[in-house]
Amino acid sequence: MKELLEKLAVAIERGKVNLASPFPPDLKGEEGADELTKRALDEGVPPEVILNDSLMTGMRKVGDKFEQGKAFIPDMLIAAKAMNAAMVHLHPFFESGEVVLKGDFIIGTVAGDLHDIGKNIVRMVLTGSGWNVIDLGSDVKADRFVETLKEYPNALVGMSALLTTTMMQMENTTKAIKEVSPDTKVFVGGAPLSQEFSDKIGADGYFPDPNKFAKHIATLV
Amino acid sequence: MYKVFHYKPKFNDLNISAENIISTMGYSDQNTYTGYKTILDELINTAKEIVTPECGFVILSRNTCSASHGTVLLDGAEFKTDKIVAGPLKKISGAAIFVGTVGPGFDKWSRKTFSEGDPLAGYMIDLLGSEIAESIADWLEKKIVEYAAGENLKCSNRYSPGYCGWNVSEQHKLFNFFPKDFCGVTLTESSLMKPHKSVSGIVGIGPEIKWKDYPCEVCNVEHCYKNRDKKLVKV
Known part of the structure; x- marks a missing residue:
């Protein structure tokens, strides 16, 4: 069992999605996250063990390399893709409550902004880190964040903006969220932002690195 | 009122390479990127069928433009650009206002690839779009330089709202110089260009103006393609 779980962790870390996947080239023809997860379940490995000991271990390893400058965004994305392939098999266990996720995370690009690459990357890293991510997409108005928060009252919120014109929307949105739910943690990200800006608008933090962000919010659980 | 130049360059004229991306x-x-290069090469081939490059510029003639103390005046319209842009344009006399796009x-x-669950290809397509848009701007800049040379004039480097301390909101004033829907590019209220992968800006023109490199060392924008160009690693 240990060998299988280690192999699955490597498949996640290296972004080996399935048997047919040509990437990475040195693992061509080998089973990927899809087949290995199914096999682990068939062999009776508890889904929570698969999630913690293989999937999240693999994601953490590639995330650590990213922080150290030894891996880059494509490596994170391909790992997240492998993670998603594995999660398909685990999904029924989340629905039944047999496996509990870390919590809910609402994410969206603020009103007026259609840039969603950064937001999508954060979504994938958080999903791979065991969060239930509610992705509101791009051009999301403040009231939509507030409405979604009513549905997921314990959720954390993350907002993204790429333009100096749209980053100002973050202030309105943060205010609107804090008005109805002062204890909700609100985080911001995007190229033109800074910690100083986050402090100024009353948000709870700015994170330029999705992996560091995932580590930070894990401490809030 | 202004001289207008409009082009549809061919994809193969743009010199798109996987290495830059x-x-x-x-x-x-x-050793680490071999697999990614294969994916990128395939995406570049697909892009040839999807990209419809279009670009152009309008000419503001001699003695209609000036610049000083962080402000650039273009035929009566005032632009608060910061010194990084206004400085090198100090000897501006006329200007070319340009726009270019990869097409709708x-x-x-890009959206379809992401929504179909292929984030890696989606991310690479996004970077490829930026690379193509900048290559269109490079191609167009050469046309502007050719035009200026024909008038015995020189050109500055090109500057775009959203970069080099120039607020992106000023893009609306820049677009006022273009004919309606010029090159098919429009602006949202928040100054986002549609199609998304488009480039706009200004090239200063004058008898004494000089081309100067971007002063990235005085700018704090980390994720900037102009800065990227300085850090290009030979691969």
């Missing part, structure tokens, strides 16, 4: 992604070691099909391709 790989460098933007952060890789310098060939690209946005759909």
Whole structure:
């Protein structure tokens, strides 16, 4: 069992999605996250063990390399893709409550902004880190964040903006969220932002690195 | 009122290479990116069928433009650009206001790839779009330089709202110089260009103006393609 779980962790870390996947080239023809997860379940490995000991271990390893400058965004994305392939098999266990996720995370690009690459990357890293991510997409108005928060009252919120014109929307949105739910943690990200800006608008933090962000919010659980 | 130049360059004229995009992604070691280069080469081939490059510029003639103390005046319209842009344009006399785009099909391709659950290809397509847009601007800049040379005039480097301390909101004033829907590019209220992968800006023109490199060392924008160009690793 240990060998299988280690192999699955490597498949996640290296972004080996399935048997047919040509990437990475040195693992061509080998089973990927899809087949290995199914096999682990068939062999009776508890889904929570698969999630913690293989999937999240693999994601953490590639995330650590990213922080150290030894891996880059494509490596994170391909790992997240492998993670998603594995999660398909685990999904029924989340629905039944047999496996509990870390919590809910609402994410969206603020009103007026259609840039969603950064937001999508954060979504994938958080999903791979065991969060239930509610992705509101791009051009999301403040009231939509507030409405979604009513549905997921314990959720954390993350907002993204790429333009100096749209980053100002973050202030309105943060205010609107804090008005109805002062204890909700609100985080911001995007190229033109800074910690100083986050402090100024009353948000709870700015994170330029999705992996560091995932580590930070894990401490809030 | 203004002289207008409009072009539809061919994809093969744009010199798109996977290596620049790989460098933007952060890789310098060939062993680590071999697989990604294969994916990128395939995406570049697909892009040839999807991208419809279009670009152009309008000419503001001699003695209609000036610049000083962080402000650039273009035929009566005032632009608060910061010194990084106004400084090198100090000897501006006329200007070319330009726009270029990869065309509307690209946005759909990018969105579709992401929504179909292929984030890696989606990310690479996004970077490829930026690379193509900048290559269109490079191609167009040469046309502007050719025009200026024909008038015995010189050109500055090109500057775009959203970069070099120039607020992106000023893009609306810049677009006032273009004919309606010029090159098919429009602006949202928040100054976002549609199609998304488009470039706009200004090239200063004058008898005494000089081309100066971007002063990236005095700018704090980390994720900037102009800065990227300075850090390009040979691959």
